[in-house]
Amino acid sequence: MNEVDQLQLPPTDDPRWRRLLLADQPPAFRHLVSQLMFSRVRLMLQADPSEASIAAAAVTTREFFQRQQHRVQEDVQMLLQALESHANMETAR
DSSP: OOGGGGOOOOOTTSHHHHHHHHOSSOOOOSSHHHHHHHHHHHHHHHHOOSHHHHHHHHHHHHHHHHHHTTTOHHHHHHHHHHHHHHHHHHHHO
16 A cells, blocks of 8 residues: 555545635646646636535545546645645634
8 A cells, every 4th residue: 555545635625625726826736637627627616616616626626636646646745735735824824
């Protein structure tokens, strides 16, 4: 079992997803498939920034990284770091 097998992404109702999805600067993913997925989700949110769309985007993003974690390990790590930095920004306020 490798390191990524043990990683757990937060549940989709965690407020860090909302902050990450609506952030001015998205994570700099290394893999094209991650970049494309995240761009698609952000475009979806630009068209409809409702709370329901944000929740759907969190589900889509989390499911993608859960399914693809063995193919895009570096991006999963980057995602977890981005989520953690958004949590740290919240506690600093």
